[in-house]
Amino acid sequence: MTVRPDDPAPNATALNDAAPAWNDPAPNDPAPNPHATEAQVEAARKDTKLAQVLYHDWEAETYDDKWSISYDQRCIDYARGRFDGAVGPAPLPYGRALELGCGTGFFLLNLMQGGIAKSGSVTDLSPGMVKVALRNAQHLGLDVDGRVADAETIPYEDNTFDLVVGHAVLHHIPDVELSLKECLRVLKPGGRFVFAGEPTTVGNFYARWLGRITWKATTTVTKLPTLAGWRRPQQELDESSRAAALEAVVDLHTFDPSELEALSRSAGAVEVKATTEEFAAALWGWPVRTFEAAVPEEKLGMRYRLTMYRAWLRLSWLDENILRRIVPRQFFYNAMITGVKPGATTE
Template sequence: MTEINTAADELAPNPHATAEQVEAARHDTKLAQVLYHDWEAESYDDKWSISYDQRCIDYARGRFDAIVPTDELRTLPYDRALELGCGTGFFLLNLIQAGVARRGSVTDLSPGMVKVATRNGQSLGLDVDGRVADAEGIPYDDNTFDLVVGHAVLHHIPDVELSLREVVRVLKPGGRFVFAGEPTTVGNAYARRLADLTWKATVRAMQLPGLSSWRRPQAELDENSRAAALEWIVDLHTFEPADLEQMAANAGAVQVRTASEEFTAAMLGWPVRTFESTVPPGKLGWGWAKFAFNGWTTLSWVDANIWRRVVPKGWFYNVMITGVKPS
């Protein structure tokens, strides 16, 4: 059974922010979060190739298994889980399907994202409810959840340590949190640079004769540019793994540890995703999708089995963190 907080219906603004709203958001971080994520909500799964089939179930479970101790994995599932900054529900919904938790709650500052996440949960037949919520003040009682998860959310939160304190508060004693997909400082620098170079090169190339059919309509490109302007505003932090561990310890967590992933995989992934955003949907076809996925999978294996042995943890693009509420 799926519920949607009525606030999700009452608060959702126009999903396409105007230039005036974008300018106002430059001075209001949380307004920027709502505008950007409401704007992206209905197309977010397509943009980031998110699905709720075995491909993404395996991906979500892989991130979880990479950071949680093996002996705890043998006791799954957790009874009740919370996803913080759920977006479209990608992480928690796939983790539930993977047998990590029986039931869950999704929260996000964006009403549009809560709508999509709960709708996705309903279509999958999962036991999920949703609330519009601020990660710095989670609207649940102390000792409510066995597990709290999030994917690519901490870098959007103004006060990360305050949010982690809230996470520890709503966890039951002995409960665990897992956050994945957070950008490292070094990784974010090269990923942004590669994405920017790819965007500029692709737009210029598509102005050549014979390539006009490969270019999205100018109105869509202009809209993407306005969305990108908001994206620069909503991405508030990058992390050094040791600093993130210290924040979690300061928040009261124990058994804190980090792991990182995607080095060469990120160097492929960011140009690929950027190129895809400039091309009309469906233009690239199945062959391209197979190349992109297999290329990312292969380089992820290389990163995990070779580069991880010699490259510092902070040079990888993504860092994940876990910790436990003291019993």
């Protein structure tokens, strides 16, 4: 899974409710469209970038809740762990960082809080996501600006950033190599890019099947009269099914780690390295997350969430300390890739 579920730590709902009106995206950027019409959804099936906007605008205000995203030590440690796992020891902090496909700001904002970068810029094709990311940054007191932007045509000058990051974004981009070239263009010489949370081809196969089986089993069993209280309203289930249909349009790629390295080198990067993570943790996490999406939230108490989270931590330890030595890297679910723009080292 791309972001850790099943933890009772605070999420961004309070941030979103408490934040004042502030720092909106650039004046010429489009406004969010959280309620797409049926005609727009139908058109999006044939237009992947429209699908990206509609799907992510629809999810923007509830995304942090859905994936248990927070901006406290739990997710700071998670984001920093992904960065350190991809890069290894590095001089910190970077100066200015850019996040592509920022979503609600999960990766960059937590990396900044973890001491990775001093200031940042968030970009996303979805106006709704940029709006929420800036709101979260404002609440956290972070020096962040934002733009609605296509990752294939990044709207910043050459040699602007010391670091470019992204989490679960490359698999949404039609031309990944072009996007990586754009990253290198806006990086200063010696600057680094780090992308995490990208699905491997093998991992995506078993994760999708686990998710489908769990969804089918849960929504079927909860039709029984004795379990009716565990069934979400049909309207919500139908909406989730429509969202899943668009998700199939917005998820464009899976990656073999070696192929991801080759793409990065072809784009012009040096010091390229792909790593992978989550095998047992993914086999556990996908059914858990799907089950949670299929039942009413109030049915899942604090004890359940703590139990699920602790199980995920134990399985992650197993992955890192034992299975990594046995299981080929392409069988793990998440891929991370890093590379450097040729030239002088960024200070």
